Amino acid sequence: MNRTLLEVRGLRKSFGALLASDDVDLEILEGETHAIIGPNGAGKTTLISQLAGNLLPDRGRVRFAGEDITALSAPARARRGFARSFQITSIYPDFTALENVMLAVQAHAGSSFRFWRPAREEASLRSPASAILEEVGLSGRGDVLAANLAHGEQRALEIATALATRPRLLLLDEPVAGMGVEETQRMIALLSSLKGGKTLILVEHDMDAVFSLADRISVLVYGRIIATGRPEEIRANSEVRRAYLGEEVAA
Amino acid sequence: MNSRRRAIVLAAGLVLLAAVPPVAALANQPFYLDLVRRVMIFAIAALSLNLILGYGGMISFGHAAYLGVGAYAVGVLAHYGINNGYLQWALAIGASALVALAIGAVSIRTSGVYFIMITLAFTQMLYYLGISIEEYGGDDGMRLQVKSQFPGLIDLNDANSFYYLVLAILVLALFLGQRLVDSRFGMVIRAAKSNEVRTRSIGFSPYPYRLAAFVIAGAVCGLAGALLVNHTAYLTPEFMNWTRSGELMFMVILGGMASIAGPVLGAFALLLVEDALSGWTQHWQLILGPLLVLSVLFLRRGLAGLLFGKNE
Amino acid sequence: MNFVLVLEQTLNGLQLGVMLFLMAAGLTLVFGIMNLVNLAHGSLYMVGAYLATYFYQATGSYPLGVLLGLAGTLVVGIAVEVLALRTLYEREHLDQVLATFGLILFFNELMAILWGRAAIYTTLPDYLSGHVELFAGLRYPLYRLVIIAVGLAVAGLLWFVVARTRLGMLIRAGASNRAMVAALGVNVRLLYTLVFGFGAALAGLAGLMSGPIHVVQPGMGELILIEVFVVIVIGGIGSIRGALAGALIVGMADTLGRAFVRPMLATVLSTTAADTAGPALSSMLIYLLMAIVLALKPQGLFPARS
Numbered sequence A: 001m002n003r004t005l006l007e008v009r010g011l012r013k014s015f016g017a018l019l020a021s022d023d024v025d026l027e028i029l030e031g032e033t034h035a036i037i038g039p040n041g042a043g044k045t046t047l048i049s050q051l052a053g054n055l056l057p058d059r060g061r062v063r064f065a066g067e068d069i070t071a072l073s074a075p076a077r078a079r080r081g082f083a084r085s086f087q088i089t090s091i092y093p094d095f096t097a098l099e100n101v102m103l104a105v106q107a108h109a110g111s112s113f114r115f116w117r118p119a120r121e122e123a124s125l126r127s128p129a130s131a132i133l134e135e136v137g138l139s140g141r142g143d144v145l146a147a148n149l150a151h152g153e154q155r156a157l158e159i160a161t162a163l164a165t166r167p168r169l170l171l172l173d174e175p176v177a178g179m180g181v182e183e184t185q186r187m188i189a190l191l192s193s194l195k196g197g198k199t200l201i202l203v204e205h206d207m208d209a210v211f212s213l214a215d216r217i218s219v220l221v222y223g224r225i226i227a228t229g230r231p232e233e234i235r236a237n238s239e240v241r242r243a244y245l246g247e248e249v250a251a
Numbered sequence B: 001m002n003s004r005r006r007a008i009v010l011a012a013g014l015v016l017l018a019a020v021p022p023v024a025a026l027a028n029q030p031f032y033l034d035l036v037r038r039v040m041i042f043a044i045a046a047l048s049l050n051l052i053l054g055y056g057g058m059i060s061f062g063h064a065a066y067l068g069v070g071a072y073a074v075g076v077l078a079h080y081g082i083n084n085g086y087l088q089w090a091l092a093i094g095a096s097a098l099v100a101l102a103i104g105a106v107s108i109r110t111s112g113v114y115f116i117m118i119t120l121a122f123t124q125m126l127y128y129l130g131i132s133i134e135e136y137g138g139d140d141g142m143r144l145q146v147k148s149q150f151p152g153l154i155d156l157n158d159a160n161s162f163y164y165l166v167l168a169i170l171v172l173a174l175f176l177g178q179r180l181v182d183s184r185f186g187m188v189i190r191a192a193k194s195n196e197v198r199t200r201s202i203g204f205s206p207y208p209y210r211l212a213a214f215v216i217a218g219a220v221c222g223l224a225g226a227l228l229v230n231h232t233a234y235l236t237p238e239f240m241n242w243t244r245s246g247e248l249m250f251m252v253i254l255g256g257m258a259s260i261a262g263p264v265l266g267a268f269a270l271l272l273v274e275d276a277l278s279g280w281t282q283h284w285q286l287i288l289g290p291l292l293v294l295s296v297l298f299l300r301r302g303l304a305g306l307l308f309g310k311n312e
Numbered sequence C: 001m002n003f004v005l006v007l008e009q010t011l012n013g014l015q016l017g018v019m020l021f022l023m024a025a026g027l028t029l030v031f032g033i034m035n036l037v038n039l040a041h042g043s044l045y046m047v048g049a050y051l052a053t054y055f056y057q058a059t060g061s062y063p064l065g066v067l068l069g070l071a072g073t074l075v076v077g078i079a080v081e082v083l084a085l086r087t088l089y090e091r092e093h094l095d096q097v098l099a100t101f102g103l104i105l106f107f108n109e110l111m112a113i114l115w116g117r118a119a120i121y122t123t124l125p126d127y128l129s130g131h132v133e134l135f136a137g138l139r140y141p142l143y144r145l146v147i148i149a150v151g152l153a154v155a156g157l158l159w160f161v162v163a164r165t166r167l168g169m170l171i172r173a174g175a176s177n178r179a180m181v182a183a184l185g186v187n188v189r190l191l192y193t194l195v196f197g198f199g200a201a202l203a204g205l206a207g208l209m210s211g212p213i214h215v216v217q218p219g220m221g222e223l224i225l226i227e228v229f230v231v232i233v234i235g236g237i238g239s240i241r242g243a244l245a246g247a248l249i250v251g252m253a254d255t256l257g258r259a260f261v262r263p264m265l266a267t268v269l270s271t272t273a274a275d276t277a278g279p280a281l282s283s284m285l286i287y288l289l290m291a292i293v294l295a296l297k298p299q300g301l302f303p304a305r306s
């Protein structure tokens, strides 16, 4: 049995009267791919944001590799090995694809209080960044402004940015959202190549992606986790079927 | 191709600027020497503002503060009989860096409109401080009896030497500014402007980088202040007037924020238009105001965009 | 320093606070609803002062001067909104700042052309000048009392409009959710113009009331504008309540500081040292206050949206 990498206890977040996270408990094991599914507005993004440190919970604790990180900021978590992709693509549109990735490499390669040497001439930033671009299928696109990339390429670029920080834990919020069939296939292939090597938390509506990638699945409904288990358990869980999967799986 | 066009424009500009003193002497129009020197000093100030405004996305409406602090550093030392230029200018740079550190530490914690208002308010505070100190002339200011002295190096009383010194500092500032924005540090500053959430998510906390940039910009502007007070030979709180901050912003925007040299163009455009208009009518601001409004509405990419072509 | 003096200065502080509030309310509403940073708000203050002075002198009637001055500022405000500012709502704050900066230059120069660059001193009609004996030992200028009363009345009226009327409901809704107000079928353009005109009239009111106390001259709007920024930063942007609180705090701090910092310093320092440090410190007081508030509450005392 693997060690627990991330442990969430009693996480709660409300927006006014709306309870977006309702006493969430979650355990993520080292090396697993853990999918979080749930209907629109269930609170998946809110949960990811609290894990990544973009949003402060009202209460509850988050432990990462044994350390209590509840109060840490997003950058502090990133330095400990968190990386995140956003539901709505978050990249630097006015930088080239390569610069996007180089910045992420730079964030984890020594001090950035360096004022003299042009960053783009640093081979130690450039070559890992190029390698990662190639890994996500963007080789040859490095000099293109990120704003001018196709939607699927932008999503891949965001994953590349996350990978470039050499994370221990990758939080992916709907990585195939808005992609065509072919792009989706490519993204799923990319994610399965990461599987096992890294710990992944994957929020996704695309059930093909979820069931082909996930080792375990948690189901979030109205801010509550109503079930966690292996894919076949989740498929069989009657409460899950009723609350969410229902027809989709039956069909 | 683009960078070549840029290099040609820059070289041409440099040659033009270097030619001003002999041409002005030939034409017997020393006034132009004075005018261009003043423009170049403001170009240095605008360039420093562009580091935080254009590259860092920090809309500082108080950059004239450092112009003032730099000028006061020189003027006050001179007031007590210390005319050593090295000391004066070092103090100008150091004091404005310190003031920028204090103002930046508070204001960079905020963002958006707050940042605009706060930087403006703190500069106004320094302005009132200047006015309230009777010892240094209050709101009348005081004459700089003796210009900064650099024995054995340069004599600022010689108009040409002073002119070329300002030009050299401008060129140096352009060069160092370009190094800075291309460096690791510059990349972080630009990244934080482009997408703060992404920047935080890859592990940078923008605050220290922004603060450092704010301090660097303040220090450079402080040097411009030291030049300015030597140029006018007069020290006044008006250096810190809020309209001065607005003008510096306009130089940056007019010239174009996306390049290091843009603000230099902006400084020339704004100050030469001001000069021309004010020579024509005493009510020049009635024309300049709407002109500025129109430039905001329609000249979105700045003059540098026109001259240098599209960026990247 | 005696009790009467403290009370007198407190009333002065209240009077300044009320003025600042009239300015801050309009500015903060315009920002909250239209997301517009309007530096030219100070110009409207100046326009109000000039127009009222002009109409008072032309008609010989003070009430008529005030009324025409207010109406005039309203018209100027609406014209500025329709001609220039409307296109700026969707623009970045930087563009808004720069464009309204241009407007300031224009208005200052326009006033200088129309009425000269020199300061104009306005007089009050007899029934508003003179003093009122509040109690033995304290004779306070009647006009300042009137300003305080008008200011508080406007604050009350503003509260009523915003909290109790349909227009107020739209204003509050507009401040938190612009798209929703549009979806309700409200003519958002008209609403914006109304709000802007309303803010302009408030600024004009502050300006014309300040005329007889200070002087009327080009550039008068910007000095108070920057103090109003301090008010808004302290109070929390977009919030009327914050504007009121901030205005009173700044008004008091500024007035009491100018009156008492030097004498208080003189009790601990030498007189010459106090004479130097006193004015310096009191002129910086409200800005230092702002820095402290920011350090503790970066969103101001009453943030509009938490």
Ligand SMILES: Nc1ncnc2c1ncn2[C@@H]1O[C@H](COP(=O)(O)OP(=O)(O)OP(=O)(O)O)[C@@H](O)[C@H]1O
Pocket (backbone or CB within 6 Å): A015, A018, A020, A038, A039, A040, A041, A042, A043, A044, A045, A046, A047, A087
């Ligand atoms: N900043 C916020 N302020 C107020 N309400 C919010 C905020 N963020 C999210 N919500 C609300 O919280 C609930 C959960 O939102 P969240 O984005 O986490 O859902 P989600 O599961 O990611 O949905 P989707 O599948 O559509 O991405 C929604 O009802 C949303 O409207």
Ligand SMILES: [Mg+2]
Pocket (backbone or CB within 6 Å): A044, A045, A046, A087, A173
């Ligand atoms: Mg979501």
